[in-house]
Amino acid sequence: ELFSNLGQFARIRLSLAKLGTKAGNKNLSVCELPSIRIDHKQHEPYAAFIDYVTAQKKKKSRILLSVESDGRRESLLNILKPSGLKFKEFDTFEQFTQSDSDVGLIVSPLEQSVVLGSKPSLSIITEQELLGIKVSQRRRRKHKYEASQDALIRNLAELKEGQPVVHLDHGVGRYQGLQTIDAAGVITEFVTIIYAGESKLYVPVSALHMLSRYSGGEESSAPLHKLGSDAWEKAKKRAAEKVRDVAAELLDIYAQRQAKPGNKFTLDGQAYRQFSESFPFEETDDQRNAIEAVLGDMQSKQAMDRLVCGDVGFGKTEVAMRAAFVAVNDGKQVAILVPTTLLAQQHYENFKDRFADFPIEVGVLSRFNSTKEQKDTLENMANGKLDIVIGTHKLIQQDIKFNDLGLLIVDEEHRFGVRQKEKIKALRADVDILTLTATPIPRTLNMAMSGMRDLSIIATPPAKRLAVKTFVRQRDVELIREAILREIKRGGQVYFLHNNVETIERVAQELSEWVPEANVITAHGQMREQELEQIMTQFYHQKYNVIVCTTIIETGIDVPTANTIIMDRADKLGLAQLHQLRGRVGRSHHQAYAYLLTGDPKALSKDASKRLQAIESLEDLGAGFALATHDLEIRGAGELLGDDQSGQMQTIGFSLYMEMLEQAVNALREGKEPTLENLLQKQTEVDLKLPALLPDDYIHDVNARLGMYKRVASCANLGDIDELQVELIDRFGLLPDAAKNLFSLQQLKMQASNLGITKIEANPKGGYFEFSQNTKVNPSFIIGLIQSAPHIYKMEGANKLRFAISEANARERLKMVTAMIADFEKKVSH
Structure with a gap:
């Protein structure tokens, strides 16, 4: 038998077991395929495969091709069509073995090719080995957000009628839905767009590349162009001039970044594997990709500047821990900058726990420490006795000295101001920077999308995690009482967020009266450090089941038993804050609830209503990145390289602006002058007078189509x-x-x-x-x-x-x- 190891043998037996086949040790071998692979580069790519099939038939042996899905089956049949081979399709392995066919095709989970028996034998050949590649079909996510930057920004699938859209040639209009029209006997589906003066434009679905969603400002303030006027051409021209300047500046930044020497870290494979295996959970695909990207950046010559965007509890901290381990293991120090003392304390405990089995010293700098403790920590940092230090803003003060800093990790970067971020960058020219965030601010997102910063998205929720059910309601005593009682009765705990220190005690008193069953305590940022730490610890150990608190819990301790959060006057909170606070609950496998209470709905500002609508509609797991793009639309994208918050994007929309910027950067790289014509590369128009559409009886949902x-x-x-x-x-x-x-x-x-x-x-x-x-x-x-x-x-x-x-x-x-x-x-x- 041809096995590289026992594990491989076990895997093949397991795969065959799924097909309902009992495979003993004596009649099973791995099928080696290098000589029969289909190689599209060859003049006759199928020759070796056809010869193999013919030879097997002569020996009275049988061949079964295995693919992983119905879609892959159709794709493989398409590839094999020119070869002239006819493969009969079977539903089960048993059907094939009982038939008299020499060659067959089956959908199965088998990954490696195998030969069963000897004379006559049965060869089961998997598609990925036949084509010499791992079939890279993207697994569809269970939630509706594609984790690709393009899909999220340019996605038309969530368009509602009346929303603004941009047509490359005609400007900004309002979407009016899909319409099927019989044009000269050819049925085609068109997107209807209405322009100023009630003019309508019908865009065939084959020309959908001309359309993008308008984003980058308030929908209500989006322009409405007139068909046939030159206003749109002028707007495009102005944007093209602006884009050329931004592209030149971007390239300058690229060049500086490429020239900026980073520390090329060396990865100790064995030690890293030992550390990785101590992670108590299984990594999700996205998490694994983010870790690989970060390690790849650290091992390159350039200094890393990567943004890892992932929802609360999706495993960003583990990405940071792996990076920290690699840096420390290579003799460098790591600084972790966090926005709050509570988060600093939580990270400190988590890091201490995770690095306990390794000779790595972890320290913390926050107001929870005494002056002496802080002084000792600073000394140990300067003389190299501390490997990892976690701290708040104190870490970026002028007098802080490191012995040999190699990596800076910034957690929740949206909580730091522009000046603080500039200070971080000025800290050391060759320091690798890793930024973690759940909802990137528009400017950061914008920079990541334009390629100034590398971006990794963790959009896959951990196993068994449920989405937090979110309700926006007017403040009501009965509703509050019902929500608290439901949580208490199932043995859980409740966060009641009231962001006003002056009235917080009165609200706590009211809650105790409304829900006598509740054991209520308060927590806010004006308390003494020790008192606050003690309260949070008591809440964690379930001595209290309701905590009335300010936004200090936004980046606080994980409390798995706290699965209901009630936010008083949620309309006064920002979108990132709302999402972050909602992420405090639902950290375990229990269903969690978030109640966003508002004042009189009629008195809400337009932006507040939009924020609440966005947070309520995007309650799926992994929605943080999509929320950030909504934030982009509500607040404007922000000029990439300046302080102006609206800029040129307002007139032509974010998607088109980014497309033009990408083309301009590419043109400048190739030494060409970016003109309006080459910034807006048009696809070829094809009209063959034949029906080309996705029929509504094939895909019923209009938005999905x-x-x-x-x-x-x-x-x-x-x-x-x-x-x-x-x-x-x-x-x-x-x-x-x-x-x-x-x-x-x-x-x-x-x-x-x-x-x-x-x-x-x-x-x-x-x-x-x-x-x-x-x-x-x-x-x-x-x-x-x-x-x-x-x-x-x-x-x-x-x-x-x-x-x-x-x-x-x-x-x-x-x-x-x-x-x-x-x-x-x-x-x-x-």
Whole structure:
């Protein structure tokens, strides 16, 4: 038997057990595939595979191909179609073994290829080994937020009618929903947008790349452009000029950052593995990715500046601990900067506990320490006796000295001011900086999205974690009493947030009267350190079941039994604060509740209403990043490199501004002048007069359809198209013809765009190709076409090639145009 180790053997037996097969030690071996892999780079990619199948058939042996989902099955059949091999599909392993088929295809969880028996044998070949790659199908999340920056900002799937949208050519209008229109016998779905003067624009779903959500300011103050006026062109031009300056400045910052020498940390694999294994939970995929990204940054020559964004309790602290371990293990000191003394104390205890088995000294600097303790800590920092120090603002004072600082971790960076952040950066030129936050402030988010800072998102909740149920209600005694009683009766505890020290004792007294069953205590920031620490400890040990407190608990001790929070006058709190405070509950596997109490709803300001709406609607786990993008829309994005909070983004919307900025940076890098034309790269227009849409009986939900259309239009390569088709098949079933057409047209667009073809049109009687000034298609090839068949091909003007080929069948027309594009690709000018 061919096994590299016993673990591999055990894994294969386990996989086969899932298929209902009993595999003993004697009739099972790993199937080695290097010689039969399908290699697309070869002239005949299927040759070796076809030879293998033919040889196995001669030996009377059987072959079963295994894929991991229905979508992957369709994708593999598509790949194998040119080979001419016919694979019968089976639902179960047993069905195949009882059939008389030589070759079959099955959906199964098997990851490694195996050979069962000897003569005749059965080879089970997995797709990922046949293609020589790990199938990287993205696992869909259970919540509705994609953890990709693009998807969150450019996502159209959450659009409601009446919200502002930006069209690249026509400006800002208001979204009016999707509409199916029969245009000359071809059914197409259109996005309807209304402009000033009740003018309507119908945008075909194939041109959805032209649309983006308007964000970067209040919806009510978003402009409404007039169709056909030059106001939009002027706005784009002004934005392009601004973008060019920002891009130049950005590149300067990039250059400085690249030149800034960082400390190249060395990773001790064995010690790091020992430390990682002491983590009592299983890492989520996102957490693992964030850890890998941080360690990668630390091992590079450049100084790290990474932002890790993840919800409260999603494991950001573990990312920080791993980074701290690597730094200390390589002989450097680590400073951890936190906004509150309570959080400093909590981190200190957590770090002490986690590093207890290692020769690593952890210290804390906060007002909970006596003057002597603080003095000792400072001395130990300066002479190198302390490896990790956790502290509040004291850590960034001028007189603080480190022996050899290598890593600075900033927790909850939105709680620090701009000047404090500048001080942090000035601390040491070559210090690696790791920033942790649940809801990044708009400016930070903006910087991360423009590439000035590296960004990792932890959007996967830990196992068994439930979302906090959130209610926005007017303040009512009965509601408060009911919420507190429900929690107490199930043995839990309650946070009652009242952010006013002067009246906090009176509120605590009222609660005791309304709920005599409650054992109430108060906590606020004006108490003496020892008293506050004692109260929080008593609450943690369940001596009290209701704590009336100020926002001091925002970054406080984790209390797993506290699963209800009531926020008095929640309308006076910021969005990040609301989200952060809500994260104080629901830290265990119990269902948690958050009540956001307000005054008279009519008296609420517009922004306060929006904040409360946002926090109530985004109660899913992992919503912190999405909330930050809402914050971006409510408060404005903030100029990247200045103090102006609205800037040029207000006029053209955040998405389009960021797109232009990205293009400008790329143009400058390539030594080109960023002009308005090359900042707004348009996709090729393709109109083949064939139905290309996702029918409403295939995807019923309008917003889900709109989101999918946008994702199709945003596909950048064939891999993206394949992956999206796989996802659709797995979620909604086999693709209808109109949906297949939609993907074929997108593939055609990408190929045409790469060739410098700006427009393709084809109807039953013929059509044309329109070329850009810098097309890659060889002019001599075009001349040859016209000379060989002048009755079919002719030039119209300098850049339009007409063809007179009659083809009434829409599918055949698509095949014909695809073949012509393939011919153009073969004759590219170099």
